[in-house]
Amino acid sequence: MHIYLDESGSFGAIGSGKPSISVQGALVLASHRIPKLFAKYQRIRVSLPKRKREVKGSLLNEL
Numbered sequence: 001m002h003i004y005l006d007e008s009g010s011f012g013a014i015g016s017g018k019p020s021i022s023v024q025g026a027l028v029l030a031s032h033r034i035p036k037l038f039a040k041y042q043r044i045r046v047s048l049p050k051r052k053r054e055v056k057g058s059l060l061n062e063l
Contacts, residue, residue: 002029008058 009022029037049059 001031002034003027004029 004027005024006026007022007024010020011022012018012020045055048055050056051059
């Protein structure tokens with residue numbers, strides 16, 4: 001089993017008085033599915049938007 005975590009937003013301290021919006025997400029995959037999934041991802045990754053070589057969902061547009 002593999003667990004992948006990601007976060008986005010501005011995590012603010014409770015009581016700081018500053019508004020913040022943040023989210024965390026997790027993807028849990030069975031180990032036997034990893035090779036096929038990674039192979040598919042490598043094929044589509046070349047066309048995904050990146051910043052400093054990292055794929056950034058915030059750069060995606062609606063189709």
